[in-house]
Amino acid sequence: MIVTLDTTRLALAAACLVSYGLVCTPLWRHWRNNKAQAQRPAGQAAEPGWIVAHASQTGNAEQLAAQTADTLRLAGIPVRLCTLSALSQDELQQAERILFVVSTYGEGDAPDAAAAFVGRFMTGALPLPRLHYGVLALGDSSYSHYCGFGRALDTWLQEQGAQPLVPHIEADCLADSAIGAWRHALSHLAGTTDAPDWSGPAFGAWRLAERRCLNEGSSGAPIYHIELEPLDGVLPEWQSGDLVQVVAPAEPDKPREYSIASIPSDGRVHLLVRLHLHGDGKPEGGMGVASGWLCREAPLGASLPMRLRQHSRFRLDGNAQRPLILIGNGSGIAGLRGHLRARAQAGQGRNWLLFGERHAQHDYHYGDEWEALRAAGQLQQLDVAWSRDSAVQGSAIRYVQDLLPPKASVLRQWVAQGAAIYVCGSLQGMAAGVDRALGDILGRNELDALVAENRYRRDVY
Numbered sequence: 532m533i534v535t536l537d538t539t540r541l542a543l544a545a546a547c548l549v550s551y552g553l554v555c556t557p558l559w560r561h562w563r564n565n566k567a568q569a570q571r572p573a574g575q576a577a578e579p580g581w582i583v584a585h586a587s588q589t590g591n592a593e594q595l596a597a598q599t600a601d602t603l604r605l606a607g608i609p610v611r612l613c614t615l616s617a618l619s620q621d622e623l624q625q626a627e628r629i630l631f632v633v634s635t636y637g638e639g640d641a642p643d644a645a646a647a648f649v650g651r652f653m654t655g656a657l658p659l660p661r662l663h664y665g666v667l668a669l670g671d672s673s674y675s676h677y678c679g680f681g682r683a684l685d686t687w688l689q690e691q692g693a694q695p696l697v698p699h700i701e702a703d704c705l706a707d708s709a710i711g712a713w714r715h716a717l718s719h720l721a722g723t724t725d726a727p728d729w730s731g732p733a734f735g736a737w738r739l740a741e742r743r744c745l746n747e748g749s750s751g752a753p754i755y756h757i758e759l760e761p762l763d764g765v766l767p768e769w770q771s772g773d774l775v776q777v778v779a780p781a782e783p784d785k786p787r788e789y790s791i792a793s794i795p796s797d798g799r800v801h802l803l804v805r806l807h808l809h810g811d812g813k814p815e816g817g818m819g820v821a822s823g824w825l826c827r828e829a830p831l832g833a834s835l836p837m838r839l840r841q842h843s844r845f846r847l848d849g850n851a852q853r854p855l856i857l858i859g860n861g862s863g864i865a866g867l868r869g870h871l872r873a874r875a876q877a878g879q880g881r882n883w884l885l886f887g888e889r890h891a892q893h894d895y896h897y898g899d900e901w902e903a904l905r906a907a908g909q910l911q912q913l914d915v916a917w918s919r920d921s922a923v924q925g926s927a928i929r930y931v932q933d934l935l936p937p938k939a940s941v942l943r944q945w946v947a948q949g950a951a952i953y954v955c956g957s958l959q960g961m962a963a964g965v966d967r968a969l970g971d972i973l974g975r976n977e978l979d980a981l982v983a984e985n986r987y988r989r990d991v992y
């Protein structure tokens with residue numbers, strides 16, 4: 532045996548030992564966890580698992596939560612993946628480790644799916660001394676209440692005595708650096724180095740095949756019907772309610788999302804894009820980067836990077852056989868058009884469309900399609916509100932939400948017959964107004980029950 536007192540050699544040997552330990556510890560934990568799982572009698576939970584809870588409106592937080600859970604499972608850790616509102620008081624108080632992945636909506640609010648959690652727990656005190664937690668907050672720094680809900684949740688948890696496992700992480704527009712930091716923290720917490728690939732599907736090349744302005748002469752900003760086809764000719768699968776992410780050349784790292792207005796049998800992806808005008812409302816005053824490029828600057832035939840994204844909370848899914856009440860305004864008609872086309876294809880005629888815009892003469896987007904569907908018995912009820920026309924005529928019905936109270940008894944009837952309600956369009960004014968009108972007509976508890984049954988779905992922006 533060679534014994535040395537050379538300090539350099541000793542330091543090197545110590546460093547080797549530490550590195551060896553660092554490499555082995557995760558492997559050992561992985562092995563130990565797998566072994567513990569294998570030895571456990573069926574049905575018996577051997578060690579308290581982790582919970583990964585998500586609150587998501589359009590699916591980003593839900594997807595990241597699922598990837599978080601997969602990474603933990605890969606490290607041999609038992610995980611329960613659920614929505615925030617599915618957590619009971621007992622679970623919260625008994626749990627030792629919960630990872631929260633939450634987005635922010637409205638003006639710093641929780642997504643719809645977390646409303647019950649906020650109402651039940653966050654308005655009061657709930658001692659959580661056992662709990663260790665992490666928060667990944669998704670948001671967009673162009674909103675004034677950046678990551679408002681994630682921050683509020685983090686503060687509330689600390690006030691209840693819960694201990695952060697890592698400082699909360701904020702992801703601005705799903706920034707890679709923040710998602711990377713979360714993955715890194717996760718690998719560290721789980722003691723694993725073999726995290727699965729989290730990157731989304733690659734952007735494909737699509738051709739701008741058709742574009743036409745739908746509202747020439749309107750006092751509102753121009754709105755364009757746009758059709759795109761894949762350059763390689765292979766149309767991907769999607770369902771009505773899904774979204775696309777489009778990248779404009781001037782902002783390659785900030786994809787914009789639009790609802791898909793068509794179904795695969797149309798052979799193309801249709802979008803309805805409102806041209807965003809700055810300043811005085813004239814294109815010379817400046818246009819939105821993505822909408823300006825899509826609606827005006829990109830020449831027909833141009834190729835653009837785009838990918839499709841599942842929007843599970845706005846799909847028909849379990850509501851496909853139910854009567855549908857579709858409520859929207861402005862460009863929100865895009866997502867509703869996808870559903871109406873899917874329904875027509877499936878031979879489901881029990882549909883009721885309520886739509887609001889400015890002028891009957893200029894802003895009845897796809898009006899000929901709605902009239903044709905109605906004539907064919909595929910749209911049982913159609914109600915429209917014209918905000919600028921009614922102002923001139925002195926009518927009480929100005930916005931789409933004003934259509935609801937006069938139809939209260941029909942609405943109750945449809946809901947009693949099992950109808951699902953889909954709302955698509957602007958958050959400001961419309962979504963809150965529709966929500967209030969529905970609450971008044973059906974009762975808040977009934978509306979909350981519809982949310983819980985996935986029969987009240989919103990795609991609002």
Ligand SMILES: Cc1cc2nc3c(=O)[nH]c(=O)nc-3n(C[C@H](O)[C@H](O)[C@H](O)COP(=O)(O)O)c2cc1C
Pocket residue numbers: 586587588589590591592593633634635636637638639640642669670671672674675676677678679704705958991992
């Ligand atoms: C209508 C609307 C309102 C939003 N409000 C906020 C906000 O107040 N603060 C914020 O940080 N992000 C806000 N966002 C951005 C979302 O949190 C962000 O897009 C997030 O990635 C969505 O994740 P999700 O798909 O899981 O819901 C808003 C997005 C939309 C469409």
